[in-house]
Amino acid sequence: MGAISDETGKEQRKAMKKVEDSRTEQVYVIRSQHINPQGRLFGGYLMQWIDEMAGIVSRRHCGKMVTTASIDNLNFKAGAYQNDMVVLVGRMTYVGRTSMEVRVDTYVEDYRGNRRSINRAYLVMVAVDEEGIPVEVPGLLMETEAEHAEWAGGEKRYLLRKQRRAEGY
């Protein structure tokens, strides 16, 4: 792990960003090239879109280069089909010192604008410098009860991931 100078650390700790500051939505229309032989959206495309979304959200939060450290709770609840409008919503849930947890929800939106959830994922993104060394990220300012609840969940997952890594998982 790279050393962070006291000055840099202090500067970065001072900065706080709201969850809303980096919240991002992205819409895709499912085309024939996205479809697998069963006629459903190929899971690999969705995983790429989810990873890109987490990259955008975390980059907007920290204003630095980011890399994906882990993806968990990638639950495929339902399929999506050709011509479906797929909406991804990404938001910050938790930050550690250099890591950021991003929740990405994926929905299929119908013609009336109703959204059906098809996937939820939590990704850990790490801010890095030009050498790939982790660097400190701004704190997260929570404004709603839902954001506080997400933070509490994110903290539990952060500690659990640490424990699993220590056990060589």
Ligand SMILES: CC(C)(COP(=O)(O)OP(=O)(O)OC[C@H]1O[C@@H](n2cnc3c(N)ncnc32)[C@H](O)[C@@H]1OP(=O)(O)O)[C@@H](O)C(=O)NCCC(=O)NCCS
């Ligand atoms: C992610 C990476 C930068 C972490 O570097 P590292 O030397 O392990 O650094 P540290 O041990 O100091 O960890 C840095 C932070 O990442 C977190 N972290 C590291 N590995 C993690 C993992 N597998 N899952 C979740 N969080 C992880 C740590 O908890 C720490 O968070 P904190 O600073 O908020 O407490 C490094 O492992 C890496 O470059 N991995 C490859 C990433 C990549 O190529 N991604 C694209 C995949 S195709």
